[in-house]
Amino acid sequence: MDFLRTPDSRFERLLDYPFEPNYTDVGGLRMHYLDEGPADAKPVLMMHGEPSWSYLYRHMIPICAAAGHRVVAPDLIGFGKSDKPTDINAYSYQSHMVWMQSWLEQLDLRDITLVCQDWGSLLGLRLAAENPERFRAIVVGNGMLPTGDLKVPKAFQLWKNFALYSPVFPIARIIGSGTFKKLGPDERRAYDAPFPSKKYKAGARAFPKLVPVTPDDPASDANRQAWKVLEQWDKPFLTTFSNGDPITRGGDKYMQERIPGAKGQPHQTLVGGHFLQEDSPVQFARAVNALIAGLES
Known part of the structure; x- marks a missing residue:
């Protein structure tokens, strides 16, 4: 499989991103992840979506780590500091x-609290449903299965057609269009950092x-099986x-009605656009910490 690896120089001196890199080989590709907080604590798995990377969680990670949690945030293959196959057909659900x-x-x-948004939910909810013994709680913001x-x-x-056919695919501008706040120049540079040229953007x-939009989509049956678990x-x-x-x-109400573990939980509506980690990171992180505190009280 042909792939590209974003030069480390692209990630130098990023605003509010002081974290040490960690890497794991997955099928011959290098996957990057952050691993912050006490190594022996129960993990909080923060999964990003499209077209972001672990930088999205930069304001939440310190809050959850300071509460005594081990916070693990991977970059999906094709994103962030992870390797990027160049053929768009190399990517499937x-x-x-x-x-x-x-x-x-x-x-x-093990004993994971999943925190997920966007494609982090499409993958994270499947991951939890297929490995329920590893997960103890789930927090979903702006996501679905x-x-x-x-x-x-x-x-x-409209978004799907733009991603496939637009001659330009400006990552930072796309993320900025999904936030209430205005991204600063350093934040825009950080979101563009993984993608030095269009050759790096096949995964994005x-x-x-790859989102299942028809009942006969290749991923539909597996997702239905995951829903049986959920x-x-x-x-x-x-x-x-x-x-x-x-x-x-509306996805939050839909899941609250279908998933027994949602009953009686202090569900919140936070202020923000699609990328709520940018607009309400403190409130989001505190909601995660409060949920975990309730588990351990």
Whole structure:
């Protein structure tokens, strides 16, 4: 498989990103992840989505680590400091699941609290459903596990076409369009850092077309099986959606109704756009810490 590795120089002196890199080999590709906080503490797994990377969680990681948690935040293959296959067809829902499963098993994470958003939810919720013995709680902000059986918003169809066919794919501008706050120049540089040229962006362009939007999508059956597990999930399940995301709006209520572990939880609606980690990072992190504190009280 042909792949590119973003030069380390692209990541030098990034604003609010002082974390040491860690790497694991998954199927011949190098996956980067952050590992902060006490090494012997129960892990909080923070999974990013499209087209961001672990930089998205930079303001949340210190808050959760300071509360005594081990915070682990991988860069999905094709993103951040992880390797980037150059062929868009190298990316599939299943290939991402295989990469993440390999990473999870190599780190042997257990008693995990999952924190996920966007594609971090599509992968993270599957990961939890397929490895329920490893997870003790789930927090979802602006995410879902689609099966293709429900109609998708028009906004998503427009986004999918843009990702596939637009001659330019400006990563930082895309992320900025999904936030209430205005990203500063240093933040925009950080989001663009993993992608020195268009050759590095195959993974970012691929994700929208991999979302199951029809019942016969290649990922639909596996996601339906995952939903069967989630419909029996009685461990804590918290939603922290934002008030300004047109793509995932209503998904929090849908999951609260279908997942037993969501009953009685202090679900929150945070202020922000699609990337609520940028708009309400402190509130998001405190919600995670409060959920875990409740587990341990």
